[in-house]
Amino acid sequence: MGILEVKDVGKRFGGLQALSDVNLSVRENTCHAIIGPNGAGKSTLLNCLVGKLIPDTGSVMFDGQSVLGRSPHEINQMGISRVFQTPEIFGDLSVMENILISLFAKRDGAFRMHAFESVADERGLQEEAERMLDEVNMLDKRQMHAASLSRGDKRRLEMAMCLVQKPKLLLLDEPTAGMARADTNNTIELLKEIKEKRNITIAIIEHDMHVVFSLADRITVLAQGTPLVEDVPQKIKGHPKVKEAYLGEAA
Amino acid sequence: MSDQSQTTGTIAPKAASRPGASGAAGRSRGTLGLAGKDFRLLLLVVALTMLAPFILNPFPQTSGLAQFNAGYPDLMQRFVIYGIFAIGFNILFGLTGYLSFGHAAFLGVGSYAAVWMFKLVGMNVLPAILLSVLCAGLFALLIGYITLRRSGIYFSILTLAFAQMCFALAYSVLTPLTGGETGLQLALDDPRILGTSQTASGNIPVPSLFGLEMRESVDLFVGGWAFTFNAGYYFCAIVLLLSFYTAIRIFRSPFGMMLRAIKSNQQRMRYTGLNPKPYALAAFVISGMYAGLAGGLMASMDPLAGAERMFWTASGEVVLMTILGGAGTLIGPVLGAGLIKYMENILSKINSDILHGWFAFMPDGLEDFVITVIYPFIGKGWHLTLGLMFMAVVIFLPGGLVEAGQRISRAVRGKKGHDTTDSKSEHAE
Numbered sequence A: 001m002g003i004l005e006v007k008d009v010g011k012r013f014g015g016l017q018a019l020s021d022v023n024l025s026v027r028e029n030t031c032h033a034i035i036g037p038n039g040a041g042k043s044t045l046l047n048c049l050v051g052k053l054i055p056d057t058g059s060v061m062f063d064g065q066s067v068l069g070r071s072p073h074e075i076n077q078m079g080i081s082r083v084f085q086t087p088e089i090f091g092d093l094s095v096m097e098n099i100l101i102s103l104f105a106k107r108d109g110a111f112r113m114h115a116f117e118s119v120a121d122e123r124g125l126q127e128e129a130e131r132m133l134d135e136v137n138m139l140d141k142r143q144m145h146a147a148s149l150s151r152g153d154k155r156r157l158e159m160a161m162c163l164v165q166k167p168k169l170l171l172l173d174e175p176t177a178g179m180a181r182a183d184t185n186n187t188i189e190l191l192k193e194i195k196e197k198r199n200i201t202i203a204i205i206e207h208d209m210h211v212v213f214s215l216a217d218r219i220t221v222l223a224q225g226t227p228l229v230e231d232v233p234q235k236i237k238g239h240p241k242v243k244e245a246y247l248g249e250a251a
Numbered sequence B: 001m002s003d004q005s006q007t008t009g010t011i012a013p014k015a016a017s018r019p020g021a022s023g024a025a026g027r028s029r030g031t032l033g034l035a036g037k038d039f040r041l042l043l044l045v046v047a048l049t050m051l052a053p054f055i056l057n058p059f060p061q062t063s064g065l066a067q068f069n070a071g072y073p074d075l076m077q078r079f080v081i082y083g084i085f086a087i088g089f090n091i092l093f094g095l096t097g098y099l100s101f102g103h104a105a106f107l108g109v110g111s112y113a114a115v116w117m118f119k120l121v122g123m124n125v126l127p128a129i130l131l132s133v134l135c136a137g138l139f140a141l142l143i144g145y146i147t148l149r150r151s152g153i154y155f156s157i158l159t160l161a162f163a164q165m166c167f168a169l170a171y172s173v174l175t176p177l178t179g180g181e182t183g184l185q186l187a188l189d190d191p192r193i194l195g196t197s198q199t200a201s202g203n204i205p206v207p208s209l210f211g212l213e214m215r216e217s218v219d220l221f222v223g224g225w226a227f228t229f230n231a232g233y234y235f236c237a238i239v240l241l242l243s244f245y246t247a248i249r250i251f252r253s254p255f256g257m258m259l260r261a262i263k264s265n266q267q268r269m270r271y272t273g274l275n276p277k278p279y280a281l282a283a284f285v286i287s288g289m290y291a292g293l294a295g296g297l298m299a300s301m302d303p304l305a306g307a308e309r310m311f312w313t314a315s316g317e318v319v320l321m322t323i324l325g326g327a328g329t330l331i332g333p334v335l336g337a338g339l340i341k342y343m344e345n346i347l348s349k350i351n352s353d354i355l356h357g358w359f360a361f362m363p364d365g366l367e368d369f370v371i372t373v374i375y376p377f378i379g380k381g382w383h384l385t386l387g388l389m390f391m392a393v394v395i396f397l398p399g400g401l402v403e404a405g406q407r408i409s410r411a412v413r414g415k416k417g418h419d420t421t422d423s424k425s426e427h428a429e
Helices: A042-050 A072-078 A095-108 A123-135 A151-163 A181-198 A209-215 A233-238 A240-250 B002-006 B012-017 B036-050 B064-068 B073-096 B104-120 B125-147 B152-171 B231-251 B254-264 B266-271 B276-301 B312-325 B332-345 B352-358 B364-377 B379-396 B400-416
Strands: A004-013 A016-026 A031-035 A057-062 A080-083 A169-173 A201-205 A218-223 A226-231 B217-222 B225-230
Touching: A004 A042, A016 A031, A016 A042, A016 A226, A031 A042, A031 A209, A042 A057, A042 A072, A042 A080, A042 A169, A042 A201, A072 A080, A072 B266, A080 A151, A095 A123, A095 A151, A095 B254, A123 A151, A151 A181, A181 A201, A181 A209, A201 A209, A209 A233, A218 A233, A226 A233, A226 A240, A233 A240, B036 B231, B073 B225, B073 B231, B073 B254, B073 B276, B073 B312, B073 B332, B104 B125, B104 B152, B104 B276, B104 B312, B125 B152, B125 B276, B152 B312, B225 B231, B231 B254, B231 B276, B254 B266, B254 B276, B266 B276, B312 B332, B312 B379, B312 B400, B332 B379, B332 B400, B352 B364, B364 B379
Parallel strands: A031 A201, A031 A218, A080 A169, A169 A201
Antiparallel strands: A004 A016, A004 A057, A218 A226, B217 B225
């Protein structure tokens, strides 16, 4: 049994069958990649996992509980953190505050009326946030406005905001989309480091083969809303069906 | 004060020396649970409010400039009451970015509640104000629950619609409760179960705080100057200080940080495990309670309430005050409220006779020309001046008066010696 179990999921938008019979199992402490050509349903699947969409059929179980019908913040509180295609951070706040908000959410839940306490008094959380920033090499930028960070740093910050919550599952939505080669390699290094250091389960949706093959332990290939194959990277590379649906198309 | 010295920790010194540090994160609390600069800001407001009768009366009574004096009780009360209104509005608008165009409704509800308390229970202002805050809070909970389903312009329009609906209701069908067109007034035959219906001399009693009448004043004459110390004003000023202190605490709390997160990125907030809705609703209710408090104080200074207090222009006025002073800053709304009320009461009193007096030294033709040019901007035309000022602030000083102050102090300090810490000018976030 995996930590994330997707069973027979189907989703229809009007006349378009975006997903059908999707079965997927993400095992604990592995990095599972979901790849596929444009329009294969990758984003739809991801949105079903995080509560943005509710599938028409099937079930999504995380850690033994169904995520269907729960709102994004409830799903996060269950232990799923999500990194977006373009970094979503709190631009008007400082880097430090961005991390602190994640920590407060983890400690205090979805809502708490802590109007008469002081952020400055939360020594424990402050130190935890500093350790996290140190880990992603951003400690010197902690008082900067998050909006003024470089694109790469925004990505690191978003990643740090997710990691500091110690999620059971980290969802990455095309983390290198639109990045230059150098930035992409940096992100790969960062993710590798996270994987080795933290023993974390990662599900990654990605377009870029280079990224996928350097990170993933298992790969699911999605085409036209259905999984074609699921296997280890070495096998996927040479798989005829995959070549036909994906790599062949590119060549 | 003793624990102010221990504001150091593993992280505090670094944070203090870093320019562009935002907020008090990384700094420990000092006196009253406030960081040093916040405490200094509070002291500044204490000084301003307590010394207002002096500060606002800088000109001797006999001088030609005496008409610029604003140190009379009625106007000083309005300064602080609208200051409270704007502080509360800023908690919603400045922190969460939700622009309400209907906050006057809560002001009106607060006023009606207080007057009813005066009519039914007694003339003590404390229970009246408590009821104002409570009623406005409950009302805000209801309206906020409905309007916060939408954001941006739709939220603004919904709040505007609600407030206008309240105004129309108060003006017509709710007349038994609100007094309709004439407004809600005290009468000699009101029950006042904990007080007296009428005084020994057959008059309606006046609002008081455990016997201290709100209209009581002490005059102080020094040379050509006259200073008035009014009980009602000082009562309002103390309430303002409590409101301001509460606002600082909210700004520096995790709750305040979440409100800023709402303004910044609700999507990220949801995917970080936070539910923005109850946070926004809490901010809406808190700011509604501030408005109710202001309304209750208004009724306590002058025990009547009319529907026009809920009219949309009153809602618009608090928006202007907040933006003019500096939305999202602590002291900005108070400054904005003071400026607008000053202009409304002082600028509007200048008429053409006074202008003729000022420019009498000029040759006739020039005098008439100058007065013709200036005339549209004063007296009843003060709205024109306000409008131009508002446009200038929005275009050139998006941070309002607070930003102007920061720029000036930065320029001054830039001359003295460069790069001292930015902490003092940064009571803004």
